[in-house]
Amino acid sequence: xxxxxxxxxxxxxxxxxxxxxxxxxxxxxxxxxxxxxxxxxxxxxxxxxxxxxxxxxxxxxxxxxxxxxxxxxxxxxxxxxxxxxxxxxxxxxxxxxxxxxxxxxxxxxxxxxxxxxxxxxxxxxxxxxxxxxxxxxxxxxxxxxxxxxxxxxxxxxxxxxxxxxxxxxxxxxxxxxxxxxxxxxxxxxxxxxxxxxxxxxxxxxxxxxxxxxxxxxxxxxxxxxxxxxxxxxxxxxxxxxxxxxxxxxxxxxxxxxxxxxx
Numbered sequence: 001x002x003x004x005x006x007x008x009x010x011x012x013x014x015x016x017x018x019x020x021x022x023x024x025x026x027x028x029x030x031x032x033x034x035x036x037x038x039x040x041x042x043x044x045x046x047x048x049x050x051x052x053x054x055x056x057x058x059x060x061x062x063x064x065x066x067x068x069x070x071x072x073x074x075x076x077x078x079x080x081x082x083x084x085x086x087x088x089x090x091x092x093x094x095x096x097x098x099x100x101x102x103x104x105x106x107x108x109x110x111x112x113x114x115x116x117x118x119x120x121x122x123x124x125x126x127x128x129x130x131x132x133x134x135x136x137x138x139x140x141x142x143x144x145x146x147x148x149x150x151x152x153x154x155x156x157x158x159x160x161x162x163x164x165x166x167x168x169x170x171x172x173x174x175x176x177x178x179x180x181x182x183x184x185x186x187x188x189x190x191x192x193x194x195x196x197x198x199x200x201x202x203x204x205x206x207x208x209x210x211x212x213x214x215x216x217x218x219x220x221x222x223x224x225x226x227x228x229x230x231x232x233x234x235x236x237x238x239x240x241x242x243x244x245x246x247x248x249x250x251x252x253x254x255x256x257x258x259x260x261x262x
Contacts, residue, residue: 026189030245035149042148043073045127045208049117050091050135051081057090057135065097069144075127078135079104079117087135115217115227122211130211132228133253134202138166142250147205150251156244158206158235160187160199166254173257180257188245196236196243201228203253206235214238 050057079102080088091101104117162184165177190197220230
């Protein structure tokens with residue numbers, strides 16, 4: 001009996017080490033890239049789906065407006081996804097600074113309102129590259145130029161970029177940061193190993209034509225989540241090896257950990 005337990009333990013230990021080596025290999029395969037810093041020519045649409053984000057949306061908009069990417073090449077579309085607070089009014093107050101509001105008012109119940117919001121924003125967009133983030137995120141002024149600099153240098157069809165937690169106030173929130181960093185690292189490692197599997201929709205860019213080429217969210221629109229990783233898997237099936245992970249600090253988007261289990 002002891003021998004059997006020992007063999008099982010040895011098997012799972014070996015399996016764990018193999019998985020760990022696979023992840024380390026993939027992470028190391030993703031190099032910190034050199035990116036273009038000027039001479040940009042790509043028209044970009046920043047997409048945000050927001051619901052009841054009156055406490056965060058203004059800060060996110062201010063960060064987007066502070067980007068050093070050429071303003072004439074930047075479009076910002078924020079979809080108000082059935083908010084019942086002042087989210088729409090706050091977005092509207094930035095209309096004179098180029099922020100476009102699209103209000104989603106679906107009478108029929110949907111499994112994924114966020115996918116519907118993103119798809120509708122893409123349909124109305126004028127950019128060639130879609131850059132998606134969330135309404136409670138913060139980013140530095142070089143965020144967009146770093147993503148597009150990478151795109152114009154290496155020509156991937158989809159770019160997964162890092163997301164992290166910040167301003168942690170408790171041990172519980174720091175634990176979430178550790179776990180979340182691990183998940184982002186796993187996504188990067190799989191891309192590094194040429195088998196893209198997961199990403200985060202708070203920092204994801206892709207070509208508009210590729211979105212339509214893979215059928216958008218068709219086939220995954222009955223799943224509540226998956227506007228990011230399920231779309232990534234559809235793109236990876238069509239364009240193996242053409243998805244990049246942008247390992248640069250300037251490309252990181254930050255959001256908040258949850259204060260408690262509830």
